[in-house]
Amino acid sequence: MELNRIYQKDCVEGLAEIPAGSIDLAFADPPFNIGYKYDVYEDRRAADDYLDWTRRWGAGVVRALKPDGTFWLAIGDDFAAELKLIFHRELGLSCRSWVLWYYTFGVQCKFKFARSHTHLFHFVKDPKSFTFNIPPIRVPSARTLVYGDIRANPDGRLPDDTWILRPQDIPDSFQPNEDVWYVPRVCGTFKERAGWHGCQMPEQILGRIIKASSNAGQTVLDPFGGSGSTLVTAKKLGRQFVGFELSAEYAARIETRLNETNVGDPLSGSDEPLSSAPATAAGRRVNSTRVVVNGRSAGRKRRSARAEDAGQILLTPSLDAPA
Numbered sequence: 001m002e003l004n005r006i007y008q009k010d011c012v013e014g015l016a017e018i019p020a021g022s023i024d025l026a027f028a029d030p031p032f033n034i035g036y037k038y039d040v041y042e043d044r045r046a047a048d049d050y051l052d053w054t055r056r057w058g059a060g061v062v063r064a065l066k067p068d069g070t071f072w073l074a075i076g077d078d079f080a081a082e083l084k085l086i087f088h089r090e091l092g093l094s095c096r097s098w099v100l101w102y103y104t105f106g107v108q109c110k111f112k113f114a115r116s117h118t119h120l121f122h123f124v125k126d127p128k129s130f131t132f133n134i135p136p137i138r139v140p141s142a143r144t145l146v147y148g149d150i151r152a153n154p155d156g157r158l159p160d161d162t163w164i165l166r167p168q169d170i171p172d173s174f175q176p177n178e179d180v181w182y183v184p185r186v187c188g189t190f191k192e193r194a195g196w197h198g199c200q201m202p203e204q205i206l207g208r209i210i211k212a213s214s215n216a217g218q219t220v221l222d223p224f225g226g227s228g229s230t231l232v233t234a235k236k237l238g239r240q241f242v243g244f245e246l247s248a249e250y251a252a253r254i255e256t257r258l259n260e261t262n263v264g265d266p267l268s269g270s271d272e273p274l275s276s277a278p279a280t281a282a283g284r285r286v287n288s289t290r291v292v293v294n295g296r297s298a299g300r301k302r303r304s305a306r307a308e309d310a311g312q313i314l315l316t317p318s319l320d321a322p323a
Contacts, residue, residue: 003219003240006231006258008251011223012053014244015060023064024131024218025239027209027230029074029201030054040247051082055090057223062091064221068129070213073121074101074201080119093123096130101205120205122213133212134158200227203236203267210237228254236265 001007001017035044045053061071071093075083087093099120124130143152206229214220216238222230225245234241235258245251 001242003242004235004258006225006228006243006245006251006254008246008248009244010246011244012056012060015057015064015223018060018064018221018242020063021066021069022219023061023221023242024066024069025210025214026061026065026069026071026221026223027074027206028057028061028071028223029226029230030057030224032076032078034076034078038247039249047079050079051086054079054083054086058087058091061221061223062087062093062125065125067126068131069125070130070132071123071125072209072213073119073123075119075121077115077119080121084121087121087123093125094127095121095123096127096132097122120209131213131215131218133215201229202269203229203233204269206230206233207237207267210234210239214239225250225254228257232257232261233267235261235263236267238263 001014001019007014031038031041031043033043033045033047033050037043065071071087073083073087084095084098088095097120099122101118101120103116138156138158141152141157143149144154144156210220210233217240219240219242220230220234221241222243225231225243227250228243228245231241231243231254243254245254
């Protein structure tokens with residue numbers, strides 16, 4: 001299979017065509033099975049059907065990995081526990097980290113607390129032989145920042161496994177010296193937003209994963225192309241890449257993004273905590289519908305980026321809404 005391409009096909013079929021033991025790093029952000037509206041995929045399967053499908057594409061990923069290969073999985077709450085067991089207990093991968101990617105501008109729900117995190121599972125095929133590049137992601141330790149301890153490693157230490165987004169929303173917490181990772185979720189008003197896929201991973205998150213778990217020239221696989229951000233980030237960082245996308249429209253748009261990307265281009269977004277989320281452009285309108293309650297405007301409704309259930313809405317205040 002030719003590298004540095006996106007293939008428009010079912011990932012189970014595509015993974016079967018990849019030579020066994022040829023992939024250094026795989027990253028998957030599969031459908032969460034929560035009823036999100038994709039153009040050609042039904043995201044509300046029976047639970048057993050969804051898990052069996054996961055086993056099929058998961059076995060293809062494991063088969064494709066090199067003996068020292070790495071797999072990262074992004075998944076929501078609903079099936080996080082089951083998928084961890086599938087990849088660890090059934091498919092034989094070793095879980096190195098269970099990262100919590102936290103953000104304060106999460107999906108607002110009607111009948112539950114707002115979802116503001118995604119699970120990132122870090123699996124390796126061989127727990128004694130795998131790539132994990134430390135220098136690109138070291139942070140200052142408390143010995144350096146707080147205690148002035150001469151025993152502190154001048155290169156810093158590894159970050160914690162809670163990655164914080166939007167520190168601007170909580171100015172008294174998650175300061176730069178607290179050793180957490182924060183990167184903005186790709187909101188609808190961000191310049192980074194592709195604009196045609198609602199579940200877009202930030203390049204800064206993908207960049208950390210790709211830098212830590214692969215080296216320049218190695219091959220990165222994404223079985224769920226989506227918005228194309230994994231492949232775009234891999235290309236920017238000088239990796240080979242290959243991906244699959246079921247939707248013909250999405251695949252064509254990913255190919256356009258790849259053609260517009262050059263090796264060495266900077267990643268979108270910022271790794272600086274205090275400027276991690278860009279300001280909303282003045283006058284930017286949201287595609288929305290006004291909500292009327294008892295004859296008075298109560299705001300506007302718009303669809304959530306990753307719906308908790310079918311028909312979920314978000315309310316944004318209206319200037320003439322009742323107090």
